Amino acid sequence: KMIKLSAYRLPDYLIEETHLTFELHESYALVHARLVMQRNPSLDTHLPPLVLDGQKLELIDINLNGERLSAMEYTVTDKHLTLQPTTIEFELDTTVRIEPQNNTELEGLYKSSGMFCTQCEAEGFRKITYYLDRPDVMSRFTTTIFADKQNYPILLSNGNPIAQGEDDDGRHWVTWEDPFKKPAYLFAVVAGDLWCVEDTFTTMSGREVALRIYVEPENIDKCQHAMNSLKKCMRWDEEKYGREYDLDIFMVVAVNDFNMGAMENKGLNIFNSSCVLAKAETATDAAHQRVESIVAHEYFHNWSGNRVTCRDWFQLSLKEGFTVFRDTQFSADMNSDVVKRIEDVSYLRTHQFAEDAGPMAHPVRPAEYMEISNFYTLTIYEKGAEVVRMLHTLLGEAVFRQGADLYFERHDGQAVTCDDFIAAMETVSGMDLTQFKLWYSQAGTPRLVITDSYDAATQTYCLQVKQSCPDTPDQTDKKPFVIPLRMALLSQQGQSLPLQLQGESIAMKGERVLAVTEAEQSFIFQKVTEQPLPSLLRSFSAPVIMEYNYSRDDLVFLLQHDTDGFNRWEAGQQLSLQVIEDVVGQLYETDEPMMDSRLVEVFTALLAQDDLDPAMLAEFLSLPSTGYIIEQYEQADPLAIHQAREYVSNQLAYALKEPMRVRYDALRKTSLETPYVAQASDIARRRLQNMLLAYLMRTNDLDILDECVDQFGVADNMTERLAALACLVNSPFTDEAQEALKRFAERFSEDPIVMDQWFSVQAAAVVPSGLERVTHLLEHPAFSIKNPNKVRAVIGAFSMQNTPNFHAEDGSGYAFLADKVIELDALNPQIAARIISPLTRWQRYDLHHQELMLVQLKRIKNSGELSADLFEVLEKSLVA
Numbered sequence: 001k002m003i004k005l006s007a008y009r010l011p012d013y014l015i016e017e018t019h020l021t022f023e024l025h026e027s028y029a030l031v032h033a034r035l036v037m038q039r040n041p042s043l044d045t046h047l048p049p050l051v052l053d054g055q056k057l058e059l060i061d062i063n064l065n066g067e068r069l070s071a072m073e074y075t076v077t078d079k080h081l082t083l084q085p086t087t088i089e090f091e092l093d094t095t096v097r098i099e100p101q102n103n104t105e106l107e108g109l110y111k112s113s114g115m116f117c118t119q120c121e122a123e124g125f126r127k128i129t130y131y132l133d134r135p136d137v138m139s140r141f142t143t144t145i146f147a148d149k150q151n152y153p154i155l156l157s158n159g160n161p162i163a164q165g166e167d168d169d170g171r172h173w174v175t176w177e178d179p180f181k182k183p184a185y186l187f188a189v190v191a192g193d194l195w196c197v198e199d200t201f202t203t204m205s206g207r208e209v210a211l212r213i214y215v216e217p218e219n220i221d222k223c224q225h226a227m228n229s230l231k232k233c234m235r236w237d238e239e240k241y242g243r244e245y246d247l248d249i250f251m252v253v254a255v256n257d258f259n260m261g262a263m264e265n266k267g268l269n270i271f272n273s274s275c276v277l278a279k280a281e282t283a284t285d286a287a288h289q290r291v292e293s294i295v296a297h298e299y300f301h302n303w304s305g306n307r308v309t310c311r312d313w314f315q316l317s318l319k320e321g322f323t324v325f326r327d328t329q330f331s332a333d334m335n336s337d338v339v340k341r342i343e344d345v346s347y348l349r350t351h352q353f354a355e356d357a358g359p360m361a362h363p364v365r366p367a368e369y370m371e372i373s374n375f376y377t378l379t380i381y382e383k384g385a386e387v388v389r390m391l392h393t394l395l396g397e398a399v400f401r402q403g404a405d406l407y408f409e410r411h412d413g414q415a416v417t418c419d420d421f422i423a424a425m426e427t428v429s430g431m432d433l434t435q436f437k438l439w440y441s442q443a444g445t446p447r448l449v450i451t452d453s454y455d456a457a458t459q460t461y462c463l464q465v466k467q468s469c470p471d472t473p474d475q476t477d478k479k480p481f482v483i484p485l486r487m488a489l490l491s492q493q494g495q496s497l498p499l500q501l502q503g504e505s506i507a508m509k510g511e512r513v514l515a516v517t518e519a520e521q522s523f524i525f526q527k528v529t530e531q532p533l534p535s536l537l538r539s540f541s542a543p544v545i546m547e548y549n550y551s552r553d554d555l556v557f558l559l560q561h562d563t564d565g566f567n568r569w570e571a572g573q574q575l576s577l578q579v580i581e582d583v584v585g586q587l588y589e590t591d592e593p594m595m596d597s598r599l600v601e602v603f604t605a606l607l608a609q610d611d612l613d614p615a616m617l618a619e620f621l622s623l624p625s626t627g628y629i630i631e632q633y634e635q636a637d638p639l640a641i642h643q644a645r646e647y648v649s650n651q652l653a654y655a656l657k658e659p660m661r662v663r664y665d666a667l668r669k670t671s672l673e674t675p676y677v678a679q680a681s682d683i684a685r686r687r688l689q690n691m692l693l694a695y696l697m698r699t700n701d702l703d704i705l706d707e708c709v710d711q712f713g714v715a716d717n718m719t720e721r722l723a724a725l726a727c728l729v730n731s732p733f734t735d736e737a738q739e740a741l742k743r744f745a746e747r748f749s750e751d752p753i754v755m756d757q758w759f760s761v762q763a764a765a766v767v768p769s770g771l772e773r774v775t776h777l778l779e780h781p782a783f784s785i786k787n788p789n790k791v792r793a794v795i796g797a798f799s800m801q802n803t804p805n806f807h808a809e810d811g812s813g814y815a816f817l818a819d820k821v822i823e824l825d826a827l828n829p830q831i832a833a834r835i836i837s838p839l840t841r842w843q844r845y846d847l848h849h850q851e852l853m854l855v856q857l858k859r860i861k862n863s864g865e866l867s868a869d870l871f872e873v874l875e876k877s878l879v880a
């Protein structure tokens with residue numbers, strides 16, 4: 001059951017050419033595959049049995065070198081087709097029958113809203129035809145699709161269309177040819193009644209590329225943002241990485257039923273419709289930014305993933321970590337870089353750190369897995385991107401770029417490993433990255449404990465750094481990592497002091513990056529003229545938990561004066577966290593805890609500062625999320641933490657009501673006067689405006705209620721409308737909330753993506769009777785358990801965002817989630833194995849909650865036959 005990295009072997013056979021024919025019908029599809037194969041020339045000439053992958057296929061016909069094989073000449077199991085080749089080169093022809101219309105796993109070939117589409121990564125191609133379904137088998141594909149012309153006028157696959165025709169029976173066909181060799185996971189077909197928005201892009205060498213975004217007809221007015229994003233990221237990849245697009249046509253298709261965000265199939269990216277469609281009236285600013293970054297992510301894969309692909313799935317972060325790093329750089333360039341970094345770090349620390357501390361913890365390059373779908377994780381993606389970011393920090397922009405160039409040049413057309421990526425970086429930098437590579441093999445979040453001392457007499461300042469990494473499943477006694485520590489020393493006026501380490505002859509101005517490489521290490525600075533305040537781990541230069549004992553006054557100072565925007569925010573987060581933690585402790589004793597007044601004072605000062613970027617102000621004013629606070633405890637009491645966070649938010653709202661109101665009114669006025677544009681400065685304004693509204697609504701002031709209802713009603717965009725709706729739904733004004741929900745549903749009932757937001761706002765509402773509401777939502781006609789977006793909007797939002805209701809003392813929230821996991825596992829194992837994750841984090845909670853969660857985990861385990869996906873997650877959670 002366990003697949004191990006150490007067991008990797010070269011493929012016995014290669015597939016030079018893959019010629020596929022799809023005959024699509026309403027109740028079945030036939031797939032013919034003609035594979036031009038050979039014994040792997042890197043191996044000897046003896047001919048072992050050929051073992052092809054194949055699942056849920058009905059074999060109709062099989063021919064080897066044109067001769068039909070008798071039943072004696074091959075064996076079929078539920079996972080494989082095995083036969084004995086007799087020549088070094090041979091041709092294998094198979095025909096299989098599948099039922100896309102009954103495929104609820106959304107892997108392989110399936111139907112979604114009347115169209116046929118595919119998802120092959122990681123191992124979905126084996127549900128389409130018998131094949132060597134592994135990324136190091138790369139082949140040239142041609143694909144012919146036959147389907148009814150009326151219902152499926154558009155027939156797409158990878159590469160360029162080379163032929164088409166019509167049959168007498170109302171059916172038609174198109175043949176596509178992809179000139180680039182690719183692994184099967186990058187294969188795609190689409191057939192449907194689709195419209196498209198078209199544009200062109202002229203590449204840096206002057207070639208014209210046709211760009212097409214295919215959607216269902218009713219969505220044709222929601223493609224422009226994705227198209228603009230596509231053109232921007234194509235240009236950006238040329239300018240920043242020298243990467244040019246390589247086919248004559250680049251297509252994007254939006255489908256409603258999709259397990260993940262999107263998929264980078266060669267020349268034919270397939271997207272979850274929620275990650276492509278966006279216009280002002282229906283998509284929030286955050287959704288617009290998500291579309292921009294995911295379009296870029298999938299496009300960037302054309303080089304980091306497709307031209308250079310992975311040898312095996314243990315190397316997944318080779319393409320995903322690097323591509324996430326590239327898309328974050330792109331988003332930072334298109335928007336505000338500091339805000340983007342704050343968002344990414346918040347997400348990483350809340351979710352990836354939790355994964356790294358939980359039963360599913362694994363290295364960026366895992367050593368083993370049962371089900372690869374379970375390893376499309378925050379560790380592979382987000383921590384993997386942080387690892388690439390650290391390389392970028394250590395090598396510097398220019399050398400990093402040379403390394404990327406060399407990597408693409410050396411390995412174009414190959415399936416390679418994380419070591420190959422590092423080797424390219426070593427070649428260009430001359431550095432030995434052996435120790436750095438521990439980031440790929442050791443799981444867990446490292447801790448940095450930093451202390452300091454200053455000696456005025458000798459003007460020396462010493463930073464003492466200790467690093468450690470907690471044990472994770474199967475890993476103890478970890479070796480020290482290479483940790484880039486970006487830092488500065490601030491004077492009492494907030495100026496950066498010169499930085500001159502002992503033994504150096506000149507001082508560096510501003511900031512510098514220290515390379516922490518040992519378990520304990522000291523950095524001694526000379527000619528330090530005053531006791532400095534250190535600004536550490538600037539821009540979050542490594543994915544670690546850092547401790548330095550700042551006083552609260554230091555934190556206030558840093559929030560106001562640090563020259564690193566990220567660290568300003570970070571200081572505010574630490575201060576808020578401490579203030580909330582104070583309240584958590586007091587809540588067991590009293591209903592009226594004392595709150596440190598410094599938080600109100602510094603927020604007041606920030607609000608009064610006119611020259612502060614509204615985007616930054618909004619970040620500074622937002623308290624750490626409940627999820628993040630929970631992560632700070634060994635054993636968290638989720639209800640007390642929620643209550644404390646609410647208490648602090650309410651206190652802030654009452655104390656800052658006047659200045660917040662003045663600022664809100666001014667921002668709202670501008671919004672009313674300005675037509676919607678999804679650009680950084682306007683996004684910042686709306687974000688601050690909505691954040692202030694949320695605070696103000698906490699004061700239960702009727703005048704503000706009117707404002708909120710008004711903003712809900714008159715907004716010309718979803719960002720303002722949805723924020724107002726969320727305020728109403730979380731308020732005690734239930735009549736207004738019900739009225740708004742009703743109007744919203746009437747207006748948007750035909751738009752499933754907008755309805756997802758309507759669902760999740762309610763599922764996440766932290767007001768009483770949450771479970772009742774959620775159970776009710778499941779009965780709504782717009783809900784479907786078969787649609788992953790709906791599952792995430794209702795069940796996901798409830799269990800990940802609705803702390804007081806999900807963690808209810810009686811365990812009802814947990815029992816609800818367990819019921820849904822069991823139900824989903826029979827339909828869509830990938831989604832079941834994901835949606836269960838809040839329960840797998842049981843060890844993070846107090847004993848009462850632990851016990852309630854364990855009861856449900858065991859109940860799921862004993863509920864009957866489980867998918868491999870869910871089995872792996874449950875096993876690991878219950879062993880821990």
Ligand code: ARG
Pocket residue numbers: 121122260262263264297298320373376
């Ligand atoms: N490669 C895709 C992306 O990150 C994700 C595909 C995920 N597929 C899966 N079965 N988990 O862009």
Ligand code: ZN
Pocket residue numbers: 297301319320323
């Ligand atoms: Zn990706």
